[in-house]
Structure formats: structure tokens, C-alpha cells
Amino acid sequence: MNRGGEKKAFPLERGLAWIVTVLLTLFITAAILCTLSVQLLTSESLHTAIATGDAVVNSEIRYIHEKIDEMAAEYGFSAERMKEVVGKEEIRRINRETASWWTALLTEGKTEEAPRWYSSQVEEILYETMPEENRKEDPQTIASDLMDMVERTVFPLRETLISTGMSYVQEKADIVSLVRTMRGLPLISLMCCLAAAGAVALLMGREIFRSLKYYGSALAGAGFAIISTIVIILLLRPAEFIAEASRPLMIELETVAGRIFMAAGAIVAILLAAGYICLVKYRNRKTKKTSVSERAA
């Protein structure tokens, strides 16, 4: 019975509010997943930070040095001097160049030639440290193999094929406007969120505090939806194929996935906290109201 001044929402309004809340949950989830995907695909700073980060550089250096040791054992050149040429800073520099080439290709469709690594010191070391009488292979061939191995470790994809493929895609579609649309997706989802939140507030009429129940459910619900998405992705184990195909690529992807999952984890924590704060506030407010009405009775 409604004897007070405040009006209780009709069941129809409540039903509608719940439908809008499910949509709101969907929009919040979509906004966050879109933001993470857009960052993953188009952010040059993210790609550069990952490519030049210690985790990737150290694992690449370890792999390259292992290979140099193997080659030195086979051909008899000085592995230590070669390792000095292919040092940490050099790898970081190549990674930076490759990351900016890669993001320019993905976001602007720039099909320039991929950065190549060349060092005259490699050949010099080979000529100096390989005794001429024991040479199994031409030092120039070894130098070319070694530089190729470094390039392959830093960028384990066939860049010529990617460039050609991208040129073909560019003929069919406008990459720049496609990327611009993709970057706008999180904003569109956010606007849908605001519209849904506004609709809930309108449906609740003057009793704005009631909206807290719906907002809280949607925010924390989006948190749970993102957790379920991450769990599904992890269960499908897409990394298995990549690990089989290329170890260096796997290392880079693991770092990218780690960063993305950490960001997703932080967002989930914020969503769950915000959602449950709304629900606790709503319950406290409702409990106070009920106590007042009990005393009055």
C-alpha cells in the first residue's frame, strides 16, 4: 500500500528497468572489451613499450645468444665478440623500429619496407676470428644467416607477405577510416551506456536511489561478464598454435596478453567495487526507510 508521498515503481516499469539493466551490462562489457581490443591493435605506445620492455628484450637476447653459441661452435668464430655486437641496446633499438613499422602498417596502412638489421661488424668479426684454413662456410653467408636469425627473433613474421597482403586489403578497403571507426567503438558503447543509465533513471521517476540497485547490478555484472570472457579465452588456449609455430612470437604475445589481462583485472576490480558499493548503499537506504515505516506502524 502506498500511503506516503513517494511513488513505488510499477511492475511494468521494473520489468523494463531490468531489461535496460541487462543491456547496460552488455554495453559496459562491450565498451571495456572494445577499449582493450583497440589498445591491443592500434596503440603504438603499447606495442613499443612491450617490444622494448625488459621481459621481451631479455628473452630475445637469451635466445639470440643461444643461437650465436650454437653457430660459433659450428663455424668457430668468437661468440663473445659477436654477443657484444648484438647487445641489449641494439635489440631494443631494432624492436622500437619494428614496433613503429608494425603499428604504421596496421593503423595507417603504410606499406613501407620493414626495417632490416645490418651490421658491418658481424662480417668483420667473422673474418677476424675464423681461421681461414678451417672455414667450412663463406663468412658472408654466415653473416647473412646470423643477421637473418636476429631479424627473425625480433620480428618472427614474414613482413613481405604482410606488406603485400596489406596493400591488397588497402585496395579493397580504406584502412585509415576503418581504424578510425574501430577507435570510435568504445565511445559509441559508452554513449549507449549513458543512454541506458538515463533510461533507468527515467523509469525510476523521482526515486533516484532505486536506480542504485540497477546501476550496481549492471556494473558488477559487467565485471563478472569480463571475468567469464577471460576464462573462456584461457580455456580455448589460442596461444598453443603460436607456441608451436614460433617461440619468439610466443614470448612477445605472452607479454602483450599479460599486460592486457592486468588492465582487464584492474578494470574488473573497479567495476565490482563500484557495483557492490551501489548495492550496499541501496540496501542501507532501503533498510533505513523500512525502519522508519516500522516505527510509524
Add this chain to the structure above:
Amino acid sequence: MNTEHEKKPSRGIYALPLLMALPVAAGMIIAAYMAWPTLQKLMNILIKMVVRP
């Protein structure tokens, strides 16, 4: 004085977010179940083409 007659909300409201996440999660599971085999094949072809051995 406010004389509204309403029950205290039970702690069950804290389970509402799970209920809201259910359609999204169910959608994801169905999409993954339906699309994953095709996606797997595509990924295999793409990786073999693009990744240097």
C-alpha cells in the same frame, strides 16, 4: 513521516550482478562453441602463412 510499506531487501540482491552477467556469459560460450572450430582452422592457416619457421 514516511510510511512506505516495503520489506527489507534481502542479501539476495548481491547475487543480482551474477544474474546480469549470465546472458552475456552464455552468449560468449555459445559464440565460442559455434565459432571456435572454424576460427581454429583459420588461425592455423594464417599462422603457417605468416609466421617464419
